Amino acid sequence: xxxxxxxxxxxxxxxxxxxxxxxxxxxxxxxxxxxxxxxxxxxxxxxxxxxxxxxxxxxxxxxxxxxxxxxxxxxxxxxxxxxxxxxxxxxxxxxxxxxxxxxxxxxxxxxxxxxxxxxxxxxxxxxxxxxxxxxxxxxxxxxxxxxxxxxxxxxxxxxxxxxxxxxxxxxxxxxxxxxxxxxxxxxxxxxxxxxxxxxxxxxxxxxxxxxxxxxxxxxxxxxxxxxxxxxxxxxxxxxxxxxxxxxxxxxxxxxxxxxxxxxxxxxxxxxxxxxxxxxxxxxxxxxxxxxxxxxxxxxxxxxxxxxxxxxxxxxxxxxxxxxxxxxxxxxxxxxxxxxxxxxxxxxxxxxxxxxxxxxxxxxxxxxxxxxxxxxxxxxxxxxxxxxxxxxxxxxxxxxxxxxxxxxxxxxxxxxxxxxxxxxxxxxx
Numbered sequence: 001x002x003x004x005x006x007x008x009x010x011x012x013x014x015x016x017x018x019x020x021x022x023x024x025x026x027x028x029x030x031x032x033x034x035x036x037x038x039x040x041x042x043x044x045x046x047x048x049x050x051x052x053x054x055x056x057x058x059x060x061x062x063x064x065x066x067x068x069x070x071x072x073x074x075x076x077x078x079x080x081x082x083x084x085x086x087x088x089x090x091x092x093x094x095x096x097x098x099x100x101x102x103x104x105x106x107x108x109x110x111x112x113x114x115x116x117x118x119x120x121x122x123x124x125x126x127x128x129x130x131x132x133x134x135x136x137x138x139x140x141x142x143x144x145x146x147x148x149x150x151x152x153x154x155x156x157x158x159x160x161x162x163x164x165x166x167x168x169x170x171x172x173x174x175x176x177x178x179x180x181x182x183x184x185x186x187x188x189x190x191x192x193x194x195x196x197x198x199x200x201x202x203x204x205x206x207x208x209x210x211x212x213x214x215x216x217x218x219x220x221x222x223x224x225x226x227x228x229x230x231x232x233x234x235x236x237x238x239x240x241x242x243x244x245x246x247x248x249x250x251x252x253x254x255x256x257x258x259x260x261x262x263x264x265x266x267x268x269x270x271x272x273x274x275x276x277x278x279x280x281x282x283x284x285x286x287x288x289x290x291x292x293x294x295x296x297x298x299x300x301x302x303x304x305x306x307x308x309x310x311x312x313x314x315x316x317x318x319x320x321x322x323x324x325x326x327x328x329x330x331x332x333x334x335x336x337x338x339x340x341x342x343x344x345x346x347x348x349x350x351x352x353x354x355x356x357x358x359x360x361x362x363x364x365x366x367x368x369x370x371x372x373x374x375x376x377x378x379x380x381x382x383x384x385x386x387x388x389x390x391x392x393x394x395x396x397x398x399x400x401x402x403x404x405x406x407x408x409x410x411x412x413x414x415x416x417x418x419x420x421x422x423x424x425x426x427x428x
Contacts, residue, residue, distance in 0.1 A: 007123045010132065012180050013116065016173045018139040023166045025147025030155045031102060038095035047099060049365075051106040056361045058110035063354020066115035070185045071122065071350065072177070078112025079174040086167035090160060114354035121341030121349055122184035129341055134283035134334040138276055145272040186346050213403050214343070218358055220299075220396035221336070223389045225363025226370075227302050228329065230386055231271065234370040235309065238379050239264040243313045263315055267322045274326045282330040291342075292401040294335040296394045302328030303390025310383035343404075 006014075035044040066074040085104035092098050117133075124132050154162040245259030248266075258266055286294060305325030309318055336356070344352035374382050 006132075009119065009181050009184065010123055012176060013119075014136060014139055016176055017116075017136070018142055020169060020173050021140050021143025022147050022150075023143075023162075023169050025143045026151030026162060027155050027159075027166070028147075030148075030151060034155075035095070035099065038098075051103050052361050052364050054103060055106045055110040056358060058107040059114055059354045059357040059361070060351075061354075062111035063114035063118075063351040065111070066118050066350030066354075067185070067348055070183045071115040071119040072181055072183045074115035074350070075112055075119070075181065076174065076177055078108045078110075078115070079170065079177055081108035081111070083167060083170040083174050086163060086170050090163035090167050110357070114350050114357065117337055117341070117353045118350040119184050120337070121353075122186065126338075126342055129338040130283050130287065130334040131280065133337045134279045137333050138279040141272060141275040141279070145269075145276055213400055214352070214355070216396050216400040216403070217339070217343075218356070220295075220393040220400065221356070221359030222362045222366070223393035223396070224299055224302070224332070225360045226367045227299070227306065227386055227390045227393070229363055229367035230306055230370060231268070231325070233367055234374060234382055234386070235267075235306065236261075236264045237371055237374060238309065238383075239267070239318070242379060243315065243318070246315055248315055258315055263318065266315075267318065270319060270322050271326050271329075274323070275330065279330050279333070282327065283334050286331055289331075291335055291339045292397065294331050295339070295397045298328040298332035298335070299390045299394040299397065300328070301325070301331070303387040306390075307383045307387040310380040 032044065032048065035047060038044075039047065062074050062078065065077070082105055085101045085108060088104070089098060089101040092101065120132055120136065121129060151162070240260045243259050243263050245257050245262075248256045248258045250256075289297075302325050305321050305323075305328060308321045308324065312318060312321075337353075340352050340356050341349060370382055370386065373385065377385070
């Protein structure tokens with residue numbers, strides 16, 4: 001699906017979200033350091049537990065709102081809240097105000113993204129969704145790669161000015177959404193979902209989580225999230241403590257040596273560069289793969305990539321392990337959103353998208369335990385546990401796809417069964 005054929009909604013959001021992500025990542029990676037200096041490490045560790053918790057609730061609310069009121073209103077509420085939080089951040093007179101703004105930004109983005117993902121599904125054909133989601137993922141990672149590089153200078157030396165620019169960019173993006181973006185909520189959703197209270201919203205989500213297939217999808221996703229998040233957690237600890245300084249490249253009398261934290265920086269850069277350069281290529285290469293094959297293979301590759309790191313301290317072999325790990329990431333990411341958009345009922349697509357974010361949120365709570373385990377186990381033991389998580393996730397995906405055909409045909413009428421059967425074939 002060529003970019004020129006995209007709906008205007010998607011084109012505007014792709015450009016706007018790329019710019020916004022770049023500015024967002026110019027300050028986000030440095031907030032833990034900033035709060036550690038302001039509050040101390042112990043209090044910062046406690047304070048940083050709350051944004052993900054509130055983000056979970058906000059994601060569920062955002063998904064419900066996008067199905068009940070519309071994608072556009074949910075996105076506008078999220079974007080406008082981000083704009084206000086950046087203004088508060090820029091005018092802040094206290095670290096506690098900064099912390100409140102930081103929480104507000106997490107809540108705002110959690111409201112925005114379920115509607116954003118649902119809108120992509122609304123505007124694309126099933127066969128094109130992987131590629132479109134992959135394009136958005138690539139654009140997001142351009143910001144992830146460029147933002148921290150620029151932010152390492154601007155955040156510490158010109159923070160008020162940086163946050164003021166973030167506010168202006170956020171304001172321009174919100175205004176563009178208001179003026180250009182059109183509503184895409186299917187008519188069936190408009191007529192079915194009416195305003196209702198928290199009790200009804202909770203009941204709606206309990207129905208989703210009683211769905212055995214989706215519950216397995218969430219559980220497997222949590223285990224995969226724990227695996228992927230080790231790139232920012234135990235992998236860095238392992239490289240710092242066990243990888244010695246060594247020559248990376250030598251020429252004549254000169255050489256480039258890396259080890260420890262330097263090796264960690266190089267491997268993170270390699271991951272980011274691969275994501276930006278090869279997401280679309282890998283997505284197209286695996287276009288003929290079923291969702292089942294993609295999710296199982298990606299889980300295994302990522303787990304093996306990390307486990308292999310425990311077997312070597314050679315930096316070039318570690319780079320090879322990172323390549324294997326990243327290929328798993330590139331195969332998985334577009335498929336996850338595409339799978340949810342195909343599996344979810346059209347009138348509950350936003351809620352399913354919001355619920356699917358629980359994978360990462362819950363994974364973020366569990367993932368740091370590997371650092372504590374490293375006090376008791378050698379690296380091969382810790383990485384072995386991580387590999388076990390990835391393999392169990394693959395088994396859960398296998399079980400999920402066994403249950404999937406019955407789930408998709410359940411309670412469908414004769415007129416719908418042919419369409420459901422075709423969707424099964426695409427997914428399995």
